[in-house]
Amino acid sequence: MTTTTEQLFHLPDLGEGLTEAEIIEWKVAVGDTVGIDQIVVEVETAKAAVEVPVPYAGIVSHLHAEAGTSVAVGAPLISVGAAPAPAPAAGEPRKTARSAAAEQYREEEQAGSGNVLIGYGTGHAPPSRRRRRRSAAPGTGTQRQAPARPVAAATRPVSADLALRVISPLVRKLARESGIDIALITPSGPRGVIRRCDIEQAIAAAAVEVNVETPPAPVTVVAGAAPVSSAGPDALRIPLRGLRRAVSDKLTRSRQEIPDATTWVDADATGLLEMKNALQAADPEHGIGLLALLARICVAGLRRYPELNSTVDTAAGEIVQFPHVHLGFAAQTDRGLIVPVVRDAHLMTTVELAAEFKRLTGLARTGSLPPDRLTGGTFTLNNYGVFGVDGSAAIINHPEAAIIGFGRVIDKPWVVDGALAVRKVVQISLSFDHRVCDGGAAGGFLRYVADRVENPTTLVADL
Structure with a gap:
């Protein structure tokens, strides 16, 4: 059969x-x-x-x-x-x-x-x-x-009231954003399930009622007005979708919702580079790089200035400070710039941070990062110096409260003990949500990071 x-x-x-x-x-x-x-x-x-x-x-x-x-x-x-399929044997259930x-x-x-x-x-x-x-990777906590x-x-038995509650999160979100009361919807799905088309029909019906009750406003045509688009037929049009669309939506939302400010400082990174070279020579297998050292400094700074490791819950009217540090870092891939998240970075050693940066960067470049490693960050580190630029007023990675950036490390004249010398100098910038703190806390955190970049041995006192 x-x-x-x-x-x-x-x-x-x-x-x-x-x-x-x-x-x-x-x-x-x-x-x-x-x-x-x-x-x-x-x-x-x-x-x-x-x-x-x-x-x-x-x-x-x-x-x-x-x-x-x-x-x-x-x-x-x-x-x-x-x-x-072969017919079932005698006595064998068919399903x-x-x-x-x-x-x-x-x-x-x-x-x-x-x-x-x-x-x-x-x-x-x-x-x-x-x-x-x-689940998250073992050891992340x-x-x-x-x-x-x-x-x-x-x-x-099926309860009608229960059926109204148990619906797709996507459908529930659509109803909430459109102001539709799901209790008033007649479900069309089996066993009383509300489907997306039910919400869309309710939205369309509501739009018709509004148009009937409110006559359209008169349209004023301005003579000589420029067209919406001046692009010619030879212009290249690239669909805004996938990663590019997600980046566009997040950055637009950040600019619309977060009253950000940016502050920056130059720091002598000669000592930090010497420490990196010494660690790599002593333990070449683990290969501790500059990013891992900068991450270690930032994590220590966030323990002293927790205001910057937070988010704003606008619905509740509250600032939420996190007890953990999920550190995001910008990684350039063929698909564009993405931000993998090192979870529980505050619990990791510098060697563990270096290994996790290497692992997540490899997954990001092959497009095999799981979705939970691209969300949930509480603070972002951006090393834009790899692009050969000195500074940037970065856009905060919504819904976080701050992002720190490090420019390229270059030779510059620097005063050391009253004498002019050539040193390895880096510009550090911090963009922060002015709702979570004022310039005192933001400047204190930035100065803390700069001081540890200039004198990395002092970091031992905070570990």
Whole structure:
């Protein structure tokens, strides 16, 4: 006996608030046979490249998007037709536990977009979802544990009130941002699940009511007004998507929400470079670089000035100071500038910091950083001196409160003990959120960092 049932798999929720992904490469083609949990496509999100497995087994019948196109979370991704299967032996159940789980998962994916929670019993996530949920690296002191995905219990009645609460986080976010009360929505999904299309219909209906009640304002045409765009037909247009779009959104939000200020100072880094060279000569295996030493100084400074290791909770009207330091650092890759996060940097030795910088930079350049290593930073270090520039008024990495930058180290005339000498000088700049502290704290932190750059042996007293 054979079946022609086709199973449709939607682009799943990839976590960290991501709403779309770009198809990089299909690993299968129409007509190929796939198994449960087999990688079928590689996609690129605003955070990293991700391999997506399929939760079904069978024959690929349709690919719903071509390579190079963007797909929204919850949109159709791939269709899989059932492969011919032998008839079950006498007494053998026709539906196995795995096929029942796959059917349940298909219903959940069709009910909404992304990480939809349906059902009212207990159970576990499908294999494809369990595979992508990783805890933080051992030793970081922080673990990310995703809640188990409930499986529907056939013996328990469905509550309409409960169904309204258990919906996709993406759909809930859309309703909240649009001012839609989900309690007034009539769900169209199976078992009373509210789908994204239900919210979109409510938004459209509300817009119609506003247009009926409020007549449009008259449009004034200004003679000789310039066109919206003066670009000619030969202008190169580059889609703003993926990483570039994420960077654009974050930096725009930072400029709109954070009243930032920037202060800077020049420092004699001759002693710091001598320390780096001595450490590398004594222990070439670990290769402690300048970035690790600068990170060690910044972490020590944040312990003394915790105001800069914080964020502003605008909804609660509070400044939140963190007990830990999750240190972000700017890394240039072929995909653009990204900011990997060293979690619990305050618990690491300088050798451990150097190793983690090297590991995360390697993952970033290959596009294989997990999304949780690109978010959650509390303070950012930017070594823009590698680009051959002296200084910069950097934009704060929202929602953090500060970012420190180090320019190139160059030979400059410097007064040492009353005499002019040629020294290795670096410019250090600090951009900070003026809501979390005033110039006294910001200047104190910057001066602390500069003093340790000039006299790195004094750092031992703070370790």
